[in-house]
Amino acid sequence: MNPSASAPNTSGALQPLSGTTRRLAIWLFLLVTLKSIFLGSFVIPPADIPDESGHYAYVKDIAHGNIFPLLGQATIPNDLWMDPVDKRPSPLPRTNYIVQHPPLYYAIAAIPYKIASLITDDRWYHIRATRLVSALCMGLLVMVIFRTLLDLRIEPAKAVLLAMSVAFIPTLTNLSAGITNDVFLALVSAMATRHFIRYLLDHRLQDAYLCALWLTVAGATKMTAWIMIAAMVAILLFELRLPWRRWLLHAPLISLVSVLAPLWWMGRNLYHFGNPFYIGITDSVKAALPHLTVEQFIHADSFFYPMLVSFYGLFGFSGYCQTPELAHLCIGTRLTHITDYPFLYFALVILVLALAFLWLTVVHGRQLAQPSAPLHPAATLQEWMTNLLSNRALRVVLIVSAAIAGTAGYLWVWPQLHLEEGLREEPFINAILLIPLILGPTALVLAVLSREPSDRLVHYGLLVFVFFGLIFLTQVFKAYVLVAQMRGIQGRYFYPYVPLLLASSALVLEKLRVPPHAYLWAVLGLAVADIYTYAQKVIPFLETVKV
Amino acid sequence: MNEFRPTPRSIAAMVALMAVLLLFMFYPVIERYENEDVLTKGIPWAGMRPAGEITPDFRLRQNLRTEHTQLEPHELDNVFCMDVLFATYGRRRNDGLIRLRVTAGDATNEQLVDVKNLIDNSLELICFPGVTFAQVYQRDAWIDIEGVSAAPGKSVTAVLSSTAGLPRATVNGAETDLTLVYVAKIRKDPGLYKFNSFVLIAFASLILTLLMVAAQPMFKGRPANAG
Numbered sequence: 001m002n003p004s005a006s007a008p009n010t011s012g013a014l015q016p017l018s019g020t021t022r023r024l025a026i027w028l029f030l031l032v033t034l035k036s037i038f039l040g041s042f043v044i045p046p047a048d049i050p051d052e053s054g055h056y057a058y059v060k061d062i063a064h065g066n067i068f069p070l071l072g073q074a075t076i077p078n079d080l081w082m083d084p085v086d087k088r089p090s091p092l093p094r095t096n097y098i099v100q101h102p103p104l105y106y107a108i109a110a111i112p113y114k115i116a117s118l119i120t121d122d123r124w125y126h127i128r129a130t131r132l133v134s135a136l137c138m139g140l141l142v143m144v145i146f147r148t149l150l151d152l153r154i155e156p157a158k159a160v161l162l163a164m165s166v167a168f169i170p171t172l173t174n175l176s177a178g179i180t181n182d183v184f185l186a187l188v189s190a191m192a193t194r195h196f197i198r199y200l201l202d203h204r205l206q207d208a209y210l211c212a213l214w215l216t217v218a219g220a221t222k223m224t225a226w227i228m229i230a231a232m233v234a235i236l237l238f239e240l241r242l243p244w245r246r247w248l249l250h251a252p253l254i255s256l257v258s259v260l261a262p263l264w265w266m267g268r269n270l271y272h273f274g275n276p277f278y279i280g281i282t283d284s285v286k287a288a289l290p291h292l293t294v295e296q297f298i299h300a301d302s303f304f305y306p307m308l309v310s311f312y313g314l315f316g317f318s319g320y321c322q323t324p325e326l327a328h329l330c331i332g333t334r335l336t337h338i339t340d341y342p343f344l345y346f347a348l349v350i351l352v353l354a355l356a357f358l359w360l361t362v363v364h365g366r367q368l369a370q371p372s373a374p375l376h377p378a379a380t381l382q383e384w385m386t387n388l389l390s391n392r393a394l395r396v397v398l399i400v401s402a403a404i405a406g407t408a409g410y411l412w413v414w415p416q417l418h419l420e421e422g423l424r425e426e427p428f429i430n431a432i433l434l435i436p437l438i439l440g441p442t443a444l445v446l447a448v449l450s451r452e453p454s455d456r457l458v459h460y461g462l463l464v465f466v467f468f469g470l471i472f473l474t475q476v477f478k479a480y481v482l483v484a485q486m487r488g489i490q491g492r493y494f495y496p497y498v499p500l501l502l503a504s505s506a507l508v509l510e511k512l513r514v515p516p517h518a519y520l521w522a523v524l525g526l527a528v529a530d531i532y533t534y535a536q537k538v539i540p541f542l543e544t545v546k547v
Numbered sequence: 548m549n550e551f552r553p554t555p556r557s558i559a560a561m562v563a564l565m566a567v568l569l570l571f572m573f574y575p576v577i578e579r580y581e582n583e584d585v586l587t588k589g590i591p592w593a594g595m596r597p598a599g600e601i602t603p604d605f606r607l608r609q610n611l612r613t614e615h616t617q618l619e620p621h622e623l624d625n626v627f628c629m630d631v632l633f634a635t636y637g638r639r640r641n642d643g644l645i646r647l648r649v650t651a652g653d654a655t656n657e658q659l660v661d662v663k664n665l666i667d668n669s670l671e672l673i674c675f676p677g678v679t680f681a682q683v684y685q686r687d688a689w690i691d692i693e694g695v696s697a698a699p700g701k702s703v704t705a706v707l708s709s710t711a712g713l714p715r716a717t718v719n720g721a722e723t724d725l726t727l728v729y730v731a732k733i734r735k736d737p738g739l740y741k742f743n744s745f746v747l748i749a750f751a752s753l754i755l756t757l758l759m760v761a762a763q764p765m766f767k768g769r770p771a772n773a774g
Contacts, residue, residue, distance in 0.1 A: 024761040157765040516765035531751040
């Protein structure tokens with residue numbers, strides 16, 4: 001196999017997009033949007049999206065003029081979804097922990113809410129109008145990913161299939177039917193990713209600034225996006241193709257644009273709470289397990305399996321509560337997870353992609369360990385580093401060391417991971433999701449050494465994903481030390497990273513010359529798995545849990 | 548260049564074929580959706596006391612008026628059901644029939660229950676075809692419980708609660724300070740859920756068809772996609 005020979009034509013012209021394919025793509029995006037609107041209007045009950053009560057209360061606060069509700073003061077009213085039997089204000093109002101998030105999504109969602117509330121007093125329409133934002137974001141997300149793949153010179157037919165694959169992740173389609181900032185964030189991240197990729201391929205300064213702008217928009221949506229800002233801006237600066245004087249001007253400016261919103265939100269948190277990263281957890285909480293080691297942590301409880309399950313198929317929340325008379329039965333949340341055939345098929349697709357990444361990494365590693373062509377003068381930090389590491393022996397040492405480090409990490413971690421009794425597929429899920437651990441160090445080295453932008457993009461996608469995964473795991477570890485429980489293992493936190501990872505995957509599949517049938521059957525399988533999930537599990541679940 | 552041009556008729560045929568295929572796959576699943584009982588009102592079990600053995604000379608009357616619901620308007624016309632709490636006096640073998648009659652305005656329906664099938668301290672679901680939730684909602688409605696053929700020492704008792712602030716039961720014509728323990732429900736038609744599934748199948752049929760049509764240029768050799 002010679003991946004270089006089969007590399008997509010990333011330096012050439014865009015793949016021509018026929019009128020038929022364009023029309024089909026537009027119809028598909030419209031259908032995705034309409035499906036989300038249908039789900040949000042008739043299938044998913046109000047409050048049945050994770051934390052939807054908090055999200056909706058935040059939207060209503062803004063619509064009613066409280067633009068910046070303060071964490072600790074903002075509340076979730078008890079007449080949010082229905083009129084309570086007892087009309088008096090609740091003596092113990094629930095604190096709205098969702099106002100920890102920056103307000104951009106909520107300010108946008110307040111617009112359709114406000115319009116609906118001016119037209120009618122019917123609460124049904126207020127809720128559905130507010131839910132429209134996520135549904136529209138879902139269709140736009142698929143469209144932006146499609147355009148990004150076209151920018152990567154991926155054949156349009158393949159780009160349609162790959163972009164549509166995100167529309168068959170049941171948790172994502174569920175979220176797209178509700179009031180939540182997750183789908184909006186995924187869309188904004190996709191926009192940032194598109195300009196990130198365009199800059200790496202074409203080196204137009206405008207794209208670097210637009211990437212930074214979308215990153216700051218992402219930062220104004222959710223704090224988890226701040227990690228993406230750090231990773232993407234670091235790569236942008238590493239790839240910034242400018243004379244050094246201009247580099248010194250634009251690098252700080254691009255960085256500044258990307259962190260404008262996070263800086264503002266940090267300043268606000270610092271002003272009100274004395275902590276720029278405040279999310280409502282006080283530092284005075286006494287750690288339940290102060291001496292816990294990482295080894296003990298990964299052995300104590302499952303992490304990867306519930307994370308992938310919630311990434312793929314998590315449904316329900318508190319929408320089961322339908323009657324005010326029986327509010328005393330509405331305590332806590334009621335959830336269901338998709339862990340049967342659709343999930344296993346999805347895990348299989350992930351496995352194939354992970355093995356494709358692994359195979360391409362081996363091929364790239366072998367290629368970059370060969371004697372290289374004569375060097376050109378460096379125009380970017382990346383090229384300067386490549387030239388600096390041009391010595392073949394040094395390259396071999398770096399690549400082999402990274403591969404050994406990744407493999408050793410994998411072999412050390414995998415046997416230590418907690419296994420839930422009776423959960424036979426958990427070791428395999430762990431084995432699949434740990435593959436990025438092997439690839440992470442090698443991806444770092446290969447991204448520095450590769451001369452072809454599309455090669456570097458493959459590794460950057462993986463690197464950003466692994467970077468976020470490690471920080472996420474660190475946060476879960478910190479929470480575990482505090483409360484001795486796995487907290488916040490939500491696969492949806494990875495959605496903003498999906499567009500870049502999907503772009504990297506598209507390049508991997510192109511380079512490995514994966515036959516068209518494989519694309520088609522993989523995506524059709526995901527589509528059938530999605531409808532199976534709703535017909536077999538979700539709708540009967542929603543039917544049976546109502547109180 | 549040879550552009551791939553599917554006709555609307557060919558796409559419509561493919562959508563229909565896909566819908567048939569998906570219905571073949573999922574109809575057995577959707578058909579199994581069961582009638583769902585949705586709770587509308589519940590009487591807490593606090594301070595439970597037996598109402599008295601339900602023999603032919605026993606009669607209990609309870610107001611069922613329900614003031615609040617979040618059911619959709621179209622759901623109000625579903626059949627009214629009740630979970631009624633019975634006690635069988637321990638493991639005693641009982642035998643005979645008792646009658647439960649719901650009266651709401653002009654609507655009335657009665658059901659006979661064989662006491663030998665009742666389980667001690669368990670809720671028994673009884674539906675009253677002909678009486679809808681709408682007829683009970685914000686209107687006075689009554690349930691009467693009386694014995695038919697269950698003899699003394701061979702029958703069961705309903706259970707009363709002392710929870711405050713609720714309409715009180717009358718037993719053998721005498722007012723009590725207790726309320727019948729029951730849970731009001733509607734027997735919901737799963738038709739809406741089936742309809743939702745069919746709509747999602749329609750979406751899936753359209754999406755799968757368009758995906759397959761969009762993928763065609765991949766198999767036709769390049770550059771069939773060039774416009």
